[in-house]
Amino acid sequence: MAAEDRAADGRGAQVGVVRAPDAATLREWDALVAGTAGTDVNQLSAWTRVRAVVGYTSTHVLVRDRGRLVAGAQILLRGVAGPAHLAYLPSGPVVADDVADRDAVVARLADALHRWSGPLRPLFVAPPDGAEDVSAALLARGFRTSEAGVAPAGTLRLDLRVGEDELRAGLGRRLRYWTGKWADRGVAVRRGGAEDVALLAELMAHTARHQGYQPLPRHYVEAFHRELAPGGHAVLFVGEVDGRPVAADLLTVCGGVVKGRLGGFDRSGPWSKLSVPGAMRWEAIRWARREGHPWFDFGGIDPQMLRDLQAGRTDDEGWPSADRAKLSFGGRPHAYPPAVERLAAPVRVAYDALRNSERGRRGLARVSERLRGARRGHGDRPQQK
Structure with a gap:
């Protein structure tokens, strides 16, 4: 050595x-x-x-x-x-x-x-x-x-070693409603490839402008996908409305865990009220379960929110809205070392x-x-x- x-x-x-x-x-x-x-x-x-x-x-x-x-x-x-x-x-x-x-x-x-x-x-x-x-x-x-x-202190983690019906039952009321409506509203989710990475970077920039921060540079997003996807360690989902791509979600796969990593959503059109990011995440969860991965990790939550959840609280308007949205998928609080x-x-x-x-x-x-x-x-x- x-x-x-x-x-x-x-x-x-x-x-x-x-x-x-x-x-x-x-x-x-x-x-x-x-x-x-x-x-x-x-x-x-x-x-x-x-x-x-x-x-x-x-x-x-x-x-x-x-x-x-x-x-x-x-x-x-x-x-x-x-x-x-x-x-x-x-x-x-x-x-x-x-x-x-x-x-x-x-x-x-x-x-x-x-x-x-x-x-x-x-x-x-x-x-x-x-x-x-x-x-x-x-x-x-x-x-x-x-x-x-x-690094985040903890996350929300979903156990995928159950049936899809049980996963669906664990969704929040609004998301559970949408699982039966997306197709009728023209919402579809497909697997993305290298040709969709530029789209991902563009949609991430939309989200950055909406939330008021500087987006990751495109060449970093390209490297992320280029280096990890060939080995099966990154997977991209694209959400479309009537064939128009309006959202993208990049997840990583390693050690039995599928984890949310990078994503973006164009809120500028009427599709903003169709919960397209929710459709993507639900399809990613279904895909991860079919592939035999035991856990879905939502990618880190606010430390105070983690402590509150561990203490038994179920909701607080003071929690970051993006982290509160993760709760609707039925994940449980999970602390990292x-x-x-x-x-x-x-x-x-x-x-x-x-x-x-x-x-x-x-x-x-x-x-x-x-x-x-x-x-x-x-x-x-x-x-x-």
């Missing part, structure tokens, strides 16, 4: 930090990510090519046991000044479901991440679904719970001082947006419709 930092134990397990894995290693890595429950596309090697469009590089921490790749982490890096980088580990590290001694592997990964991070490499980690032990291991090694907002961070003492002191002022918090929000690698209002989370 070509590495800048490596260690082995008596059983032959080896941990290494690899700046540029070869093609064979990347194929192993992608197979591990795709075959592990609860993972996300942002740990696939294709994601590094997507993020390269907005200025990222990457490095990998890899764990082998008797030659087999059993765990690892794909870390995204973004330069800030000279040799200094912001480092972000989204939905990682990844540990194989069948690893013999998960506790030992998580400990080795946590040790490696602790050694790798430093004054010039502040590290933010958002562990994958179900990996609370990763958060705990990193906290035990000097990391702390992160409030940087680099706590995000953690490690910052060296001088950086941590300055960072904490900024967090204590309104101006500083605005500046940190911009840094968080830079870390996520996209323009304001975006990141790894879906563009809200």
